[in-house]
Structure formats: structure tokens, C-alpha cells
Amino acid sequence: AQKITQTQPGMFVQEKEAVTLDCTYDTSDPSYGLFWYKQPSSGEMIFLIYQGSYDQQNATEGRYSLNFQKARKSANLVISASQLGDSAMYFCAMREGGSSASKIIFGSGTRLSIRP
Amino acid sequence: NAGVTQTPKFRILKIGQSMTLQCTQDMNHNYMYWYRQDPGMGLKLIYYSVGAGITDKGEVPNGYNVSRSTTEDFPLRLELAAPSQTSVYFCASSPLTGLSSYNEQFFGPGTRLTVL
Numbered sequence: 202a203q204k205i206t207q208t209q210p211g212m213f214v215q216e217k218e219a220v221t222l223d224c225t226y227d228t229s230d231p232s233y234g235l236f237w238y239k240q241p242s243s244g245e246m247i248f249l250i251y252q253g254s255y256d257q258q259n260a261t262e263g264r265y266s267l268n269f270q271k272a273r274k275s276a277n278l279v280i281s282a283s284q285l286g287d288s289a290m291y292f293c294a295m296r297e298g299g300s301s302a303s304k305i306i307f308g309s310g311t312r313l314s315i316r317p
Numbered sequence: 318n319a320g321v322t323q324t325p326k327f328r329i330l331k332i333g334q335s336m337t338l339q340c341t342q343d344m345n346h347n348y349m350y351w352y353r354q355d356p357g358m359g360l361k362l363i364y365y366s367v368g369a370g371i372t373d374k375g376e377v378p379n380g381y382n383v384s385r386s387t388t389e390d391f392p393l394r395l396e397l398a399a400p401s402q403t404s405v406y407f408c409a410s411s412p413l414t415g416l417s418s419y420n421e422q423f424f425g426p427g428t429r430l431t432v433l
Contacts, residue, residue, distance in 0.1 A: 236421060244426070246409075312357075
């Protein structure tokens with residue numbers, strides 16, 4: 202069964218510093234995709250970045266990058282030059298391939314707070 | 318496009334009452350999902366659907382029912398409301414299966430349900 206683990210319930214970071222949010226996953230399927238979503242205090246879910254299990258390079262989207270270590274089954278989100286607006290909950294999610302490709306499972310989230 | 322819409326935005330139920338949470342998407346997506354998010358927690362998959370007439374259980378299906386008679390609509394039914402079902406409910410849709418960033422989930426704004 203697929204599983205997503207986020208071990209950091211909360212983090213405080215100084216503005217303009219880089220921050221890494223941890224995500225480990227467990228799956229027996231060689232084909233899978235990993236997503237990161239941001240949830241600000243307003244409650245909506247905002248898609249940030251995606252990494253496929255067969256992608257050769259780590260995904261990047263602006264200030265977001267994904268440190269994908271396949272052998273360690275980790276997919277950490279890196280936010281460079283953090284901003285006050287980055288304060289939010291961040292969720293890691295996984296979709297397996299094959300017959301389970303329609304199911305997407307989320308981790309418990311990390312609450313990131315940016316200090317001015 | 319309105320995207321994914323959910324009604325109502327807020328609802329208070331008494332124990333034992335029933336209600337249907339509505340979800341509609343206008344993006345012609347095949348895949349639709351229902352999640353619940355308890356305070357300070359991650360999203361738990363309740364049910365999902367891969368197309369009209371096809372539904373399947375997620376991680377926490379007990380106490381809920383779904384139907385998918387059209388591509389656009391995916392209502393969630395609570396038959397006998399319990400305090401443990403107090404949560405924020407998110408509906409989401411996804412265009413395709415497979416492993417690609419283009420298959421991200423699009424979320425509705427959520428329904429905040431309180432059972433007293």
C-alpha cells in the first residue's frame with residue numbers, strides 16, 4: 202500500500218533563507234508521481250511542483266525545486282529565498298501508476314512560518 | 318471555466334441528520350475525488366471515481382456514499398451524521414490517469430461541516 206510521511210509538523214524560517222520540507226514515501230510500484238501542494242490560511246489547495254519516478258532531472262518551478270532521491274524514497278521540497286507569503290501548510294502527495302493510477306494519497310503536512 | 322465548485326460552503330448538522338455535499342466540474346475531467354481534512358491535519362481520501370458510473374473507496378469511506386451519474390457531478394452523501402464527521406471536505410478533479418504533471422488535481426474551495 203502506498204504511504205506518504207511528512208515528519209515536520211511545523212517549521213520557522215527567517216525571511217530570505219532557503220527552507221527544505223521533508224517527504225518520504227513508500228510504494229512497491231516502480232511507476233509513480235509525487236506532488237507538492239500549498240494551502241494558505243484561506244484554505245485553497247495550490248499545486249506547486251511535480252516529479253515523476255522516471256524523470257531524469259529534479260523538477261524545478263521558479264523558487265520551488267524538488268530534491269528527489271529515489272533510492273532513499275524521499276522527495277523534499279526546497280523553497281529558495283523564502284518570502285512572507287510562503288507561510289502556509291505544505292502537503293506532499295503521491296500517485297502510483299498501473300491500476301492505482303487514479304488514487305492520490307496525501308501526507309499529514311508541514312506548517313511553514315516565515316519570520317520577517 | 319468555473320473549475321471545481323462545491324456547495325454549500327458551510328453547514329451545521331445535528332447528529333443523525335443526512336445531507337449531500339455537491340461537487341461539479343466543468344473541465345470534462347474523468348477523475349474526481351472526495352477528501353476530508355480534519356483541523357491541523359492532512360487530506361484523507363474518502364471516495365474517488367474514474368468516470369461516470371464507476372466509484373471506488375479511498376482510505377476513510379465509512380459513513381459516506383457517492384454516485385457518479387455524469388462526468389460533471391460527484392455528490393457525497395452523509396446518511397447519519399456523527400460528530401466525528403466534523404471536517405472540511407474537498408472535492409477535486411483530474412484530467413487523466415498516468416504519471417504526468419498535467420494530471421495534477423484541481424481542488425474546489427471546500428465545504429466546512431460541523432456536526433453537533
